[in-house]
Amino acid sequence: MLGIAHSEAAQWAQAGSLTLLRPxxxxxxxxxxxxxxxxxxxxxxxxxxxxxxxAAITL
Incomplete structure (x- = not known):
């Protein structure tokens, strides 16, 4: 959806990177x-x- 290629090298630490998406x-x-x-x-x-x-109470 974001146009980012999935890679095993991608880390959660990079998720907030300002360079993750190109302008x-x-x-x-x-x-x-x-x-x-x-x-x-x-x-x-x-x-x-x-x-x-x-109904459960009346049983």
């Missing part, structure tokens, strides 16, 4: 890692958890 390097368009969770989805999961908890 003018074109980066790819970033993509989302996670989808947005809506308030409705959160509420539905909370209700589901509450119902399961109540």
């Amino acid at each position: 003018g390097t074109v980066l790819q368009t970033p993509t989302l890692l996670f989808e947005k969770i809506t308030d409705e989805e959160i509420l539905a999961q909370q209700q589901k958890l509450h119902a399961a908890t109540q």
Whole structure:
């Protein structure tokens, strides 16, 4: 994604190096890692958890 060739010689210590990317390097368009969770989805999961908890208590 960053256009950096993978190499076994690459070390984590180099990760913060100012010379890791050359000036003018074109980066790819970033993509989302996670989808947005809506308030409705959160509420539905909370209700589901509450119902399961109540069912377990009544057993």
